[in-house]
Amino acid sequence: MKLQFTNGYRPRFDQISRIMQFIQQQDEHKRILRQEIVAALGIPDKQIENLTSMMTGFGLVQPRTSLLTSLGKAIIQGDPYFETNETLWIVHYIVSSNSEWVIWHRIVNDIIPTLDHISVESVSSNYFSDLATRFSERSFTEKLPKEVGAVLAGYARSELARLNVVHEKGKGDFVRGNPIDIPGLAFLYCLLNFRDRFSPGASAMNVGDICLAEDSPGRVFNIPEYQVRSILGELHSSGHIRIEQFANLDQVRLPDTITQASVLSLIYGG
Numbered sequence: 001m002k003l004q005f006t007n008g009y010r011p012r013f014d015q016i017s018r019i020m021q022f023i024q025q026q027d028e029h030k031r032i033l034r035q036e037i038v039a040a041l042g043i044p045d046k047q048i049e050n051l052t053s054m055m056t057g058f059g060l061v062q063p064r065t066s067l068l069t070s071l072g073k074a075i076i077q078g079d080p081y082f083e084t085n086e087t088l089w090i091v092h093y094i095v096s097s098n099s100e101w102v103i104w105h106r107i108v109n110d111i112i113p114t115l116d117h118i119s120v121e122s123v124s125s126n127y128f129s130d131l132a133t134r135f136s137e138r139s140f141t142e143k144l145p146k147e148v149g150a151v152l153a154g155y156a157r158s159e160l161a162r163l164n165v166v167h168e169k170g171k172g173d174f175v176r177g178n179p180i181d182i183p184g185l186a187f188l189y190c191l192l193n194f195r196d197r198f199s200p201g202a203s204a205m206n207v208g209d210i211c212l213a214e215d216s217p218g219r220v221f222n223i224p225e226y227q228v229r230s231i232l233g234e235l236h237s238s239g240h241i242r243i244e245q246f247a248n249l250d251q252v253r254l255p256d257t258i259t260q261a262s263v264l265s266l267i268y269g270g
Helices: 013-025 034-041 045-057 070-078 085-096 102-111 120-126 137-157 159-163 184-198 207-212 217-221 225-237 260-268
Strands: 117-119 166-170 173-176 204-206 242-246 249-253
Touching (some): 034 045, 102 137, 137 159, 207 217, 217 225
């Protein structure tokens, strides 16, 4: 569990793209040192530290080595400037479904779904008191509000704003948005990611769990059950999944041929 994930900085996807392109060019390396990125790109060391931390949380680079993940490789080849909503929904899901990034996780899963108006000051005071014993008093009182503000600003001012999760009303004040339509293949990738992490090897999943289970796509995306079922229906019609009904139980059958890697190929090509 990490209190500081952004260290008070909002995501800068233009800089993330530059770093990923540099890492891609070092494919013979077994590890990319932060100092190498600083020297090559001229970005300040502290900013590189914060951005690589976020890139790890977004699932773009591997922890410790900073090498590109399979997702990072697919994105840098197919959408290097984070221009498609598929990419943004995927990185949003990956970071928001990992409770290790406790502030980001709680804001997306517990706070945004329940509040129409979100104040950094109020949220920092009322939703994280249980963490006070886990971190130093200075971290909790000074760094927590910066982290909360950075997460919300990321959804209001970076490329993630296209997802319409929150809007900035004033300094430190945000209002909940209505998420735009989620592309079916992005939802499918996140569904497979959810399956592989929490039910590895499962060939079927209950629709109810896809909608409401902790860290499920439906829960993280904060969309109603009818919208989840609509997306699943489109994926069924296109042959990517099969929806099966037994009495009062609906489930999604996931063919062995459908994997995270194969869905990335469908999204980005190649």
